[in-house]
Amino acid sequence: MHETSVTTRELTRRFGRFVAVDRVSIEVGSGEIFGFLGANGAGKTTLIRVLCGLLKPTTGEATVAGYDVYTQSERIKQNIGYMSQRFSLYEDLTVAENIEFYGGIYGLARTKLRQKEKEILKNFGLHRHADSLTAGLPFGFKQRLALGCAMLHEPPILFLDEPTSGVDPRARREFWDTIHETAGRGTTVLVTTHFMEEAEYCNRVLIMHVGRIIALDTPDALKSRFEKRTMQEVFLELVGKEIGETRTRGQHGEQGEKP
Amino acid sequence: MTAPETRGIQITNFRKLYGKTEAVKEVSLSVERGELFGLIGPDGAGKTTLMRAVCTLLVPDGGTVLVQGRDAARDIAAVRARLGYMPQRFSLYQDLTVEQNLRFFADLFQVRQKEREGRLEELYRFSRLGPFKKRRAGALSGGMRQKLALSCALVHTPETLVLDEPTTGVDPVSRHEFWEILRAIQKEGTTILVSTAYLDEADRCDRVALMHEGRIVAVGTPEEIKAGFRHVLYRLAGRDARELRRFFSGLPQVHSTQLFGDAVHVVFAKKPGQSDWEEWRHALEGKLEHWSPERPSVEDVFLELIGSGR
Ligand SMILES: Nc1ncnc2c1ncn2[C@@H]1O[C@H](COP(=O)(O)OP(=O)(O)OP(=O)(O)O)[C@@H](O)[C@H]1O
Ligand SMILES: [Mg+2]
Numbered sequence: 275m276h277e278t279s280v281t282t283r284e285l286t287r288r289f290g291r292f293v294a295v296d297r298v299s300i301e302v303g304s305g306e307i308f309g310f311l312g313a314n315g316a317g318k319t320t321l322i323r324v325l326c327g328l329l330k331p332t333t334g335e336a337t338v339a340g341y342d343v344y345t346q347s348e349r350i351k352q353n354i355g356y357m358s359q360r361f362s363l364y365e366d367l368t369v370a371e372n373i374e375f376y377g378g379i380y381g382l383a384r385t386k387l388r389q390k391e392k393e394i395l396k397n398f399g400l401h402r403h404a405d406s407l408t409a410g411l412p413f414g415f416k417q418r419l420a421l422g423c424a425m426l427h428e429p430p431i432l433f434l435d436e437p438t439s440g441v442d443p444r445a446r447r448e449f450w451d452t453i454h455e456t457a458g459r460g461t462t463v464l465v466t467t468h469f470m471e472e473a474e475y476c477n478r479v480l481i482m483h484v485g486r487i488i489a490l491d492t493p494d495a496l497k498s499r500f501e502k503r504t505m506q507e508v509f510l511e512l513v514g515k516e517i518g519e520t521r522t523r524g525q526h527g528e529q530g531e532k533p
Numbered sequence: 534m535t536a537p538e539t540r541g542i543q544i545t546n547f548r549k550l551y552g553k554t555e556a557v558k559e560v561s562l563s564v565e566r567g568e569l570f571g572l573i574g575p576d577g578a579g580k581t582t583l584m585r586a587v588c589t590l591l592v593p594d595g596g597t598v599l600v601q602g603r604d605a606a607r608d609i610a611a612v613r614a615r616l617g618y619m620p621q622r623f624s625l626y627q628d629l630t631v632e633q634n635l636r637f638f639a640d641l642f643q644v645r646q647k648e649r650e651g652r653l654e655e656l657y658r659f660s661r662l663g664p665f666k667k668r669r670a671g672a673l674s675g676g677m678r679q680k681l682a683l684s685c686a687l688v689h690t691p692e693t694l695v696l697d698e699p700t701t702g703v704d705p706v707s708r709h710e711f712w713e714i715l716r717a718i719q720k721e722g723t724t725i726l727v728s729t730a731y732l733d734e735a736d737r738c739d740r741v742a743l744m745h746e747g748r749i750v751a752v753g754t755p756e757e758i759k760a761g762f763r764h765v766l767y768r769l770a771g772r773d774a775r776e777l778r779r780f781f782s783g784l785p786q787v788h789s790t791q792l793f794g795d796a797v798h799v800v801f802a803k804k805p806g807q808s809d810w811e812e813w814r815h816a817l818e819g820k821l822e823h824w825s826p827e828r829p830s831v832e833d834v835f836l837e838l839i840g841s842g843r
Binding site: 313315316318319360410412415436440441442445447450470493494505506509510513 | 707794832
């Protein structure tokens, strides 16, 4: 984790007068699994969309894979995989056709595409559904297909926005195994989640609140700093307090001590 | 036990086919009036199909579904009039503001003026959308939109409320508050059927059913479900949870292993002895720092029943 693959400095994005991302500075190393946490509306998706070159920042700086978000968004798109919170699959195509379609977009050669298609169908447990229409698939299967499509061109950086929302506990664990393998091969993974135990699977996590960074560290460091046993308790303490209605109902959270 | 026609929901030998696949296979289930009942199960288990049947949205290929005594396949209008339903993918009016959406649904469900304002205030509080009343639904974050959809489904107090994974994408603080609201609605007598992928939420239900491959494989109070765990569970902690898991998953006496945050849950066929632990600790060269018997959670039972994590 020496090279940095994502760097931002005082990155800010406004919608009219509303500040969705507020002076965020981060450095993410290659091969790192970097988690974004925060209450609904904290600015996670907005930040990711800026980093993917899909939204221009209002002020501040950011580079992704060495490319500038203001001027080189096309280069960025070639170097990242992005799985959006409302991922876009073609519902009226079959699973295999979706993979072929995305392969076309990324300009994969035919033989390479065949190989990747086999790999995805196998690794994501989709082989039985290759010829099923995407529209009829259970939600969790669509989710896996969307990840597969986002990784087709083997990008060095992956942005995953709530990849496990609505996915059952077994499938979520399999999903995280895949994320770990992918990161183990050197891919940088930036991921958002509302499952706090998944935060523990990240190398570092960023906790956002109304656009700002309120904590950024390894899960272990955060737990010991706030004297909590789990990330769920850390989150409820930190974000709950910010929201102004602390409800740390965790087994160890009754004391309400100051950090 | 109450008579079938006086139950909140009575499903008897229900079957549903899609083409040649049997999505739900001869399922029977009863939910008492005023009960808060949870439905859990892996993707594709048939939960949504079952819920849609309760909501009169599909015709069974066998069996019957009674909702407050009325047949959901025949008495469609009467069932619908007394039912609230939030599908997995709920469509809001993207061009309307938060407030306009809520008022639209309040009108639609004919919520009386004197109850309306109180309910809306309560919903704004849980969703924390109060400051965003004037924002278009289309400009909300994913979770904010989910909370608005949920609020729209909760503006009225129907006899029966069916919620299909309502908390997907909702943050932990709001999830907590959402369940308080569900409890309040239940107190008014509503029968609630709710599915979820967050298994800690199963503990907040009066009873839950676990579905797998179109069947119900367990049903009971959360305590009864947990008591159904058939193996011996230990929680392990140490420097490298993934390494610990790899080690234990290779042992013959281990049934399965799962990561639970920074800990590992190891399921044994029978209780290991102290000497086993000493041997493993030694073999792991200090990586294993802590182990203790663990009370199974609903999630452990779920994983045991659907079989995973060798
Ligand atoms: N096009 C837009 N116009 C106005 N406000 C917007 C727009 N897009 C996003 N916002 C606002 O920016 C804030 C941050 O939204 P964002 O989607 O980044 O949150 P998030 O952290 O991803 O939340 P969630 O956990 O719900 O996905 C929200 O208040 C949202 O309403
Ligand atoms: Mg988001």
